[in-house]
Amino acid sequence: MTPEAALLKVIHYLDRAHEKGYKAKAFTRALDVVRNTPPDELERRAASDTLTELDGIGSSTAAVISDAIAGREPAYLTNIEAESQVPITPAGQVYRDALRGDCHLHSTWSDGGAPVEAMAATAMALGHEYMVQTDHSARLTIAHGLNEERLAEQLDQIAAVNAAIADAGHDFRVLSGMEVDILEDGALDLSDEMLGRLDVVVASVHSKLRMEKQQMTERMLLAIASPHVDILGHCTGRMIGKRPPSDFDADYVFAACAQFNTAVEINCRPERLDPPRELLRLAVEHGCWFTIDTDAHATGQLEWQPLGCDRAAECEVPIDKILNTLPAEELLAWTGAAA
Structure with a gap:
């Protein structure tokens, strides 16, 4: 060594x-x-x-x-x-064994600490079949979010990384994506043209988190209804012990997620663990789809999926409703990004 x-x-x-x-x-x-x-x-x-x-x-x-x-x-x-071992329960291990990838992670293109290549190498070592590169969109300037020009450059790099992985004989893919900001009026922080080029789109609220309940609900509903949005990221925006969850009508939001086939993310970051258990159970009742994502900003954080798997097991999330248990081609067919 x-x-x-x-x-x-x-x-x-x-x-x-x-x-x-x-x-x-x-x-x-x-x-x-x-x-x-x-x-x-x-x-x-x-x-x-x-x-x-x-x-x-x-x-x-x-x-x-x-x-x-x-x-x-x-x-x-x-x-x-x-x-630093991440513990997992036997029930959670069943979920972890079913996962094939991670649909929300960041790199040095925005506020992550490792390049795409390093994140991909770690994901492969963890046994993933794919990962979705979802750096921040431009509006989140504090995270050095990507404008359309930089996103286009990143898409070229992802293609090059995938070519190198294939040349090395590995059956692994980096899927293109972005964590797109949901703006105050419910619009998305990226043009329809660029959204259409992405394999997977995660949409998240990062600003005005204390917005009045009805306004926040309407803001989220407009994003969920977008044909480009595949996953609703960390829906309450909470930071445990630091920031309370946003106030919105969860019944309306999860009903819309079920109606428009927008998956509810089970965010594995220890300071988020979002949604809280009572909301996660409510989303299950509404028949939503889910993803279990690390929201990793460094290679070691890609190992946080057990935290979400334990929570999914505890709240009885159906494994067959978790998108990242699907092979890459089936995931792309679900998001409408298959060739």
């Missing part, structure tokens, strides 16, 4: 543990230093115990680098791998 590979693994597990503080920043900085330092210099410094003299290398990162150079499994890596 090279020092670079060891540091990447540590960063992956820190992401899985949802560590966003100094540890994650320290290892990311150390990775940058390693990538810009000749290997022979790293070896000399490891031998003379002077790695910490390099700006950006601390005691913990130096230990990982030294262990990797010596051919040892870094102790820090072993510990963080064990500590």
